[in-house]
Structures are given as C-alpha cells and as structure tokens.
Amino acid sequence: MRTVNAALAVLSITLTAAAHAAPAAQHWYRCNTHTHTASFPNSDANVSAEYAAQWYKRHGYQCLVITDHEHLTPVEPLNQELGGEGTFLVISGQEVTQGLAPAVPGGAFRWAHVNGINTDKVIYPVGFPKELPPQMLLGDAYRKYAPTDRSPAQAYISNIDAIYEAGGIPQVNHPTGRWGVRLEELKKISRPFLFEVWNAFPSIGPLGGVDEGGGQVPSFEALWDGLLSEGKTVWGVASDDTHDYLNFDDPTAPTPGHAWIVVQAPSLTLTSILDALRRGHFYASTGITLAEYRADRKEISITLSKPLAWKATTQREDVLFTTRFIGSGGRVLAQVTGLAPHYTVKGDEGYVRAAVTDSDGRRAWTQPVFLDDRPNAIP
Numbered sequence: 001m002r003t004v005n006a007a008l009a010v011l012s013i014t015l016t017a018a019a020h021a022a023p024a025a026q027h028w029y030r031c032n033t034h035t036h037t038a039s040f041p042n043s044d045a046n047v048s049a050e051y052a053a054q055w056y057k058r059h060g061y062q063c064l065v066i067t068d069h070e071h072l073t074p075v076e077p078l079n080q081e082l083g084g085e086g087t088f089l090v091i092s093g094q095e096v097t098q099g100l101a102p103a104v105p106g107g108a109f110r111w112a113h114v115n116g117i118n119t120d121k122v123i124y125p126v127g128f129p130k131e132l133p134p135q136m137l138l139g140d141a142y143r144k145y146a147p148t149d150r151s152p153a154q155a156y157i158s159n160i161d162a163i164y165e166a167g168g169i170p171q172v173n174h175p176t177g178r179w180g181v182r183l184e185e186l187k188k189i190s191r192p193f194l195f196e197v198w199n200a201f202p203s204i205g206p207l208g209g210v211d212e213g214g215g216q217v218p219s220f221e222a223l224w225d226g227l228l229s230e231g232k233t234v235w236g237v238a239s240d241d242t243h244d245y246l247n248f249d250d251p252t253a254p255t256p257g258h259a260w261i262v263v264q265a266p267s268l269t270l271t272s273i274l275d276a277l278r279r280g281h282f283y284a285s286t287g288i289t290l291a292e293y294r295a296d297r298k299e300i301s302i303t304l305s306k307p308l309a310w311k312a313t314t315q316r317e318d319v320l321f322t323t324r325f326i327g328s329g330g331r332v333l334a335q336v337t338g339l340a341p342h343y344t345v346k347g348d349e350g351y352v353r354a355a356v357t358d359s360d361g362r363r364a365w366t367q368p369v370f371l372d373d374r375p376n377a378i379p
Contacts, residue, residue, distance in 0.1 A: 029262070091274075228353075296369070
C-alpha cells in the first residue's frame, strides 16, 4: 500500500496575527492523532505500540499520537527507538470512551468519545468506576456503567474539562458515529477543541445522509460549520482511528494510512507540534497535498500538488481539483477549479475556510480564518 507523502516538503505560509500567526521558515509534518494499539490485554487493536509506530514511520509520517482506550501507552521507549535526529515523534494520549445509555427502553445507545492529546493521567468516562481495568471498558462494562442521567453535552463538557486539567488538548471523535450527536449538544461546549471532520473507520459515516424515514444525519463537516457559525474556536482534523494493521484485504477493517493532518511547525519537537495543534497550524487530508498556503484577513491563496502516478515518480496531469471557500452557515462563498485557488475576503463572511476535492475522491480541509474576535488558539 503506497501512501501520499504529504509532509517532506518545506512549504510557504503567511498567516496574520488575527488568523493563527506563524513565524517564517516553517516545515510540514504528517501526523495521525487517533491511533489504537494492543498495549494492554484485550485491547481492540491487533498489534503492539512499537509495530504501530514503525508502520507509520515507514509510510511517510513524522508524528503519531497513540490514543488507547483509558490507557496511557508509554511513548518514551518508542521515541528513543524511532525518533533519532528529529525524524519521528510519538505523543501520548487517550481516547475517553464515553458511552451513554438510553434513559427509556428501546432508546439508542450513544457515543461521546473524546481524545486527550498529551494528557498526564488517565481520564475515566463519566459514570465509569476508576478501578476497572481498561479492557473492561471495551466489553459488557461499557454498557453496564454508561450513565442514563447525563446528556451528551454534559458528558462532553465534563471530559473536555478533565482533559484541560490534565494538560491535554481535546479532540471530539466521530461526532455522529452510528447513533448521532446533535449539533445542539455540541454547541454547549464552550472551550476550544479539535474536531474530526473526517474519521476513516469504515463504518463511521462522516458524510451523513438521510434514513428511510426521511431523518437527516449531518455530515461531520456540516457539524463543524455549525459550530464555527456559533462563534466556536474549533480546528478540523482527519484521522485513521486505526485498529487493524494486518488485514488490508478486508474493506471493513480500520487499517492505517487513510486520513491525516499535516502540521506546520518550526521543528519536530513535542512543544512545537502541540503549539501548532493549539493554534490551528495544520490542514487535514485524505490524500491531497498543499504545496503552498497563504491566508490572512484579506485573501486566501492555495497551490495544490499533483499526485504521483502509480509506481512512478512523475506527477499525474489528469487529476482535476475543485476548491470551495466556505463561510458562516456553511455557505459556499466561491467555487474555484484548478491548482491555484484564490479567494478575496470581503469581511462579512464570519470565517473563511477551504475544502478541496479532486477527481479521484481525495479531500483536504484548511482551518478557518476568523474575521471576528473569537479566540485564535486552544489555551
């Protein structure tokens, strides 16, 4: 399996202080922020943390966040083994595996999972006893202890507060999943956070849709726009949610290498990468590479890279790109084709972000440029 190496080039970017400022001479680093391993008994992944980290390094990544369920997988040995000369960085984290049981018989079980990136302690989901070993939270206990008296909003707020208190960066995962998280619940989260605009687990449903009864399930991207339109500071990420590193011939397997972020930072150090995540100095992708990106409150300019041909070092000439510039309310402000999309900011858009697709189905998302006085960083 060959993946697009989006992170080796030194790219150019200009961002004003009003739109997530960054110093000159930055580099881009490809990173996955949602990764599971078999670092504890009965984990729901099928390889060791060492195997997982080696896979990502071999396939052109420079950064990996390991987010096992209710477990902080030690990353120091991995960094000692794989991180020589600033070539690879493993960051500790956890997925807070929050479940919510229905208050009425027959109601749908709900998910409210949140990653804590670089937390200094394990955070147990609301309602779950701390003495449970991690593997219990993946079995019957997940439903047994899921609270019936908490709303998704209350669970999100409690767990995000705990992540902040543990020194971490919160990331709301697969916000609809199979049972749905409503925008009204997400709007109640007041503190800034990362948000999965794309999750590559094969059965998560990031595009949303309409069910047989006419009920609409919003896409992750639509939920993101709903939050941004409410004045929230939310940065969009794409991630693998990897669990299976062995069964690439199984289309239902959550294998690695499908979605990532490309982080802009001066160096591949923990401090630099975390600072970039907090400030939104990254874009999200399922295969599209930005060769250049310049943004401020006056204009946004992007240069897109043509993908390589299969088993070749030459770039393909037949790939077509479409970029939508999107503002408040999810309104499409402009739609531009080609390799060099550009947008001139009018000032009344609320925010402006870009969403790029190509003729092979790959996607990329830039972070919003805020045109109001909301916070420009996760504290």
